[in-house]
Amino acid sequence: xxxxxxxxxxxxxxxxxxxxxxxxxxxxxxxxxxxxxxxxxxxxxxxxxxxxxxxxxxxxxxxxxxxxxxxxxxxxxxxx
Numbered sequence: 532x533x534x535x536x537x538x539x540x541x542x543x544x545x546x547x548x549x550x551x552x553x554x555x556x557x558x559x560x561x562x563x564x565x566x567x568x569x570x571x572x573x574x575x576x577x578x579x580x581x582x583x584x585x586x587x588x589x590x591x592x593x594x595x596x597x598x599x600x601x602x603x604x605x606x607x608x609x610x611x
Contacts, residue, residue: 542583549576 538545552573556566588606 538579542580545576545580545583549573549580552576 552569555561556569556573561569
């Protein structure tokens, strides 16, 4: 697992770490200070993940814009 201050190697690694943090926080057994530290790390991971997703979306748009026949449409995720 990466150290607390470094970025995860990949989006998938960050997501896995974020899921672990959420589970630990939902369990409710952490002391307040540890819970706050975990929450802070989770917020950082979520922001990093959002940034990576935005970068990926931009790359896709650039790739599609190079093809005149490719039509960009807004992404609509399936209902969860």
